[in-house]
Amino acid sequence: MNTHVVIVGYGMAGARLAEEIRARDPDAAAVRITIIGAERHLAYNRVLLPHIVEGELSRADAALHGAGWARENRVELLLGTTVRAVDRAGNRVLLDDGRTVGYDRLVLATGSTPWLPPIEGLRDGAALAEGVAVLHDLDDCPRIAAVAERGEPVAVLGGGVLGLESASALAERGTQVTVVHRSDRLMDRQLDGPAGAVLADALTDAGVGVLLGCQVRRYRPGTGLELANGTVVPARLVVVATGVRPAVSLAAAAGIAVEHGVVVDDLLRTDDPAVHAIGDCAQHDGVSSGLVGPAWEQASVLADLLTGADPAARYRGSAPVTALKARGIDLVALGETHTEPSDPVAEVLRLADPARRRYVKLVVRNERVTGAIMIGFPAGAATVAQLYGTPNAAPAEPLDLLAGATAPASGPVLHRQASSVICRCNTVTKGELVTAWQAGARSVDALREATRAGSGCGGCRDTVCALADALARAEPAAAAATADWAEIEGVAA
Amino acid sequence: MPVVTQVDTHCPYCALQCGMRLSPTTRQGGGPVRVAARDFPANQGGLCQKGWTSASLLDTQGRLTTPLLRRRRGAPLSPVSWDEALDFVADRLRELRADHGDDAVAVFGSGGLSNEKAYLLGKFARVALGTSQIDYNGRFCMSSAAAAATRAFGIDRGLPFPVTDLADAEAVLLVGANVAETMPPFVRHLGRAARAGGLIVIDPRRSATAELASLHLQPAPGTDVALALGMLHIALAEGHIDRDYLAARVTGFDEAWHAAARWWPQRAMRVTGVPVADMRSAVRLLAAADGAYVLTGRGTEQHADGVNAVSAWINLSLALGLPGTMGSGFGCLTGQGNGQGGREHGQKADQLPGYRRITDPAARAHVAGVWGVEPDSLPGPGRSAYELLDALGTDGGPRGLVVFGSNPVMSAPNTGHVADRLGALDLLVVADFVASETAALADVVFPVAQWAEEDGTTTNLDGRVLLRRKAIPAPDGVRGDLDVLNALAVRLGQPASRFPTSQEAAFAELGMASAGGPADYSGISHARLRAGEALHWPVPDAAHPGTPRLFLDAFAHPDGKARMAAVDHNGPAEEPDARYPLWATTGRVLQHYQTGAQTRRVPELAAAVPEAFVEVHPDTAARANVSDGDLAVVASRRGEVRARVRCTPSMRRDTVFVPIHFPDAQRANLITNPALDPVSRMPEFKTCAARLAPWPDLPEGR
Ligand SMILES: Cc1cc2nc3c(=O)[nH]c(=O)nc-3n(C[C@H](O)[C@H](O)[C@H](O)COP(=O)(O)OP(=O)(O)OC[C@H]3O[C@@H](n4cnc5c(N)ncnc54)[C@H](O)[C@@H]3O)c2cc1C
């Protein structure tokens, strides 16, 4: 008998869980899967929504599954169907169309819902007011894009990652866009003060208006956002990006323990062992990350457990990295970014270069990078992002991280030592070439005959040529002193 | 001494098969043989140090000139006559088969063998021994590329275009291929790309090749699939996808994209450590170039997901519309001298000559017809190389092994274990011209001829069939491999005519056996090659001019379309932890070839790089308490290798590199991971979790 797993939510976590289960149990011998998803679309990549707004990707490009996916993977898929309630006593869920589906194990992957601040004009009853949008679902994209299409101004309420990615996408299309942020620092969850300032400048350069420390009084449809100081930010559309909240109502109504999110343990179990939660709706060890990386790690662990592929699998938290997807801005933030240099234990290193829109902060604890912000250092950002979460230590000189994985290679050939290899193909050193030259090999061809330098890939020909020239010009000096390189170099230069 | 003759031939080592001219200095061929470079398309008059010094192998100190036999385990190997050695082997083979069945005897071949030898070795296994248990060291080399190319294009020919075509390209992406060290003259074909700023190298190390590049992407080892998917993502997002080409020539794009849609560039950056900006530049260079090629090497292929990695690079190439067009394309760079021909003529567990599948009834009928045996008498597919070695001397595994042209005790992963398995055999027979590390373990060693001592064909990296010529006679006491196979086969009851000893006759028979197969050699003959014809397979008849470029009209699937495979990134087969925090990766240096059995015997090469070293970032070395020049040990969960520390600031701090050429305690493969690719059975040579420690303080508790 196989286990019937019912997954509520066909978003990034739910879809991934089904894939991970089928990767371990392709023939459905251990697990039968039913997915119930409220959206009408096949699984898509929510992370790419800003790129759809930007017009870089089409809506179809965000697809993660094709039409045949459910059939080919023996998954029962109920699209456009909402679970209204969980009947834990009866081990079944009730659907909005009146049907019920029984389960052996239930997985809540209901994601999150946008949170709207209590500002006048944003709502129309339970729905969003005219001229107000969020960017959360595929269906939100065309609305936003349509306003941008008409060339009308847009305000983005909220200067977190999502708000900035939306604003950057709109600016990229040529839309007049203003970010209105309550705090005096952009991405205040991830960034410290100087980083926020550098980012604000970089966004301004990219054509995004940035207003910080704003109290919004109300939204006036068709006109704009009216601030507490009386200013009106013109906007035919307000995109609200003031954060999301885990979607916990189903769990809460069923009496499952809920704090900020649905509380789960290392086996991703709620306080009902037959009910699991993963993704944005779950809270593990006090954390609801709201990021896809942790959601996918959870899906992998839960698939190990549900299929029995690895009964010892446990989820022990993630080391998430925030990377801003805004064109022309390289920003990575991870770990403890708010630790200050006054911290008694950690080494905190900061380097600000506002003129070039660059900023670095590194927090090193016990030789490990435990926090970092990198703006404007693409190679450093990549290196620190990849390093974070691995068992490896920080570089002895932490600033070396800025250069990327490794430092650049050696300088010009004439600065090298006599023992340095000029022709790699034949292991011919600078010293051997000089000896051959002194023995009478006075041209590139003669040097090749004598030493084989340049007879492989031919790549060192220019170097050999330069060396021969330098030697010729240094003739008297070189004839006297054997291989005094500083001298020859001086003459050559 | 007067120069008696000059013989135009090809280098004994790698797949570039550089043209060279040998000049023996005496009529008998004794004395030193001079090597000169020859203008040939692949090398354009260049040779590397291995090629220049290759002739010193002919009179190398350790040359074997008499058969050796160990009568009892523990007894020394002592010289015996050919008849005695052959009789001994034939008797033991017969006994093993009688007592334990046909599969009790296994055969291990090589991508270093000529086409003729590879072909007859396969025939010997299937017909004279009746065993399914044959595989070869090419499994450790080309199998992932071969499987992926076959899946995508329907045929696997390393470069489906002449290597000289590369010279016209404005962009070339080399993935895990260190050509500046492994085949330096190849770099001559990259000139335009290098000058145009379009030479892109992907390698976790700043290799000699990476130093030539305009753009070097330096991903963490084992993250190639994520990088390729991230680049495919960028290609689509930035509008570089060739939609018309996809519609006309490719299937499977949607599914492949569903995988790449998960790899937005920032996610790929997190996993690979490659800056997003560099991924974008690489894609733009390829997309905008007047002529662009993507070429893979072992660095991306020798992984437990090596087939997926190659598929991911093929997908990128297809999305950009490169393969099968004039002036652009995809290819993989074959490593061993006859790595291409060696994988086509039936020494692979699942193949028959002509690159046919052994499970295909039509292929079996055709080949059985040529061999004059019943199709049903041919065995089915056997174990792949590592699985074969792993099974030696176990219950149900082979009890005897016959090795030609390979040194598996060095070249197999987790080689400490492989040495144990070889030790558990009842009979180990090795044919070699030097006392390789594997020969030293054997019960019987046959001294065989080497490259300049007999004619024979190879198929180089672009599928061109070449004739290597005899320049000097073999030393007294040495026999050709074909003679050995014939003598054994006859002793095992086969008609002598079934195992030709003439290279030319063997090649003619190979041609017949390959006729109609994907790698059809039936129109090629030694005579045409001697006449200097440039013949790229397939060559289906004697008037056919050869096929320098495949796929220009159609790919080799029935619908003529290339197939994208939906692949996702799985990562390395083992993870680092606090005890083994680093990645160890392995590879070659310029001066040595393969396990070094040959090149370590060339004084000039041995002097240039005499011992194993470990390249490591100075920070990482300091943390491990070792300094430049110290002896250190690199340990993995399987074993440890001794190597001298080379502090190299261009290394990633999480990665150490060890070359594969050195014996005994310096064997890099003592630490490598035998996790196998599920499709190609390629072991994970290129990534294993490791740690660095001072020598001789062995890491405790292992
Ligand atoms: C625009 C945008 C950009 C983002 N960018 C990034 C990024 O760059 N990096 C990153 O790590 N994260 C990013 N995120 C966050 C990331 O998308 C989420 O962490 C991820 O989607 C979480 O997956 P999930 O399955 O838990 O939730 P979701 O993907 O939100 O899926 C939940 C699904 O459950 C359905 N559902 C809810 N209740 C019910 C019910 N009762 N019955 C049936 N179905 C139900 C919902 O309709 C939805 O389809 C971004 C999010 C957005 C919106």
Ligand code: SF4
């Ligand atoms: S080893 Fe390869 S590159 Fe070097 S000379 Fe021989 S064939 Fe040419």
